[in-house]
Amino acid sequence: MRSFNIKLLMIFVLLFSLKISAQNSYVNQYKPFATELSQEFGIPTSVILSIAFMETGGGTSSACKVLNNHFGMTGKNDINNSRFKSFTDSKASYRAFCEWVSKKKFYQNLKGSQNHNEWFVAIASSGYSTKPAEWKQKLNLVMKKIGL
Template sequence: MINKISSLKVVLICLVLSFLSLNLHAQSHSYIDKNKDMANELSIKYGIPSSVILAVAFVESGAGTSKNAKILKNHFGIVGKNTVNRSRYRSFKSVRASYEAFCKLLSRKKYYARLKGKKNFSEWVHAIAEAGYTTVPKEWIRRVTFVNKKFNLSRLD
């Protein structure tokens, strides 16, 4: 009887985890679908690949589920003043404003002139990391690259 109960618990746990995994996968695709047109527009305007914009936003905002993304509409972990709370992260009026601020931020970096208009995802991500965008460059590059590959974001470039 105990073995049957234990087996049932294992099966139930597996089902719950599978459901959560499917839900997260669907939520992830939803985030990309919701923001890909905006990323494409900004890509054309700033010469930054859509794949880079979306992959960084996805990682930094937890696919739009992070506290900063929900409350501050900050999808990139951009530091600065905010009007919402006492956070070190900047607040934005809209998600689009956050995306635009990220592109403007990159456009002021030394590497921007060299990479503008290039579609090489890896070059962009390494340049962003090396310029100090993240405090853990290797891990950040790994995560952003994983998202790009998992969702085939380079197809958007």
């Protein structure tokens, strides 16, 4: 019985370390492009990445894998019957999100600001989230979790 418990613990530790590795991999993969977009649009890299990470479950969602949709954006797609928009690649999804943000009323007031809380509140309140307060809390947890 003790041997079984040790094996079970080892499997748990392995799975936990694989999950952490996958999280770091997602952030490392997209951080350079998110930084480019941050410089171009004035939206903090941490805001772009934390929203993408949360919306995709760290790159594991089907919308991310099948549709290259990292932000849960809705629209037409020719791949499946979901309500989520498809993109040619991940960069197109990231760019579409930043372009969407840049067209919102709050954008000019926040452009260049590094206050992620203000960005989260503004984005959530603009219709991006159906539950703005919960969404903002989750994003703050994600930021801490992935070290942004």
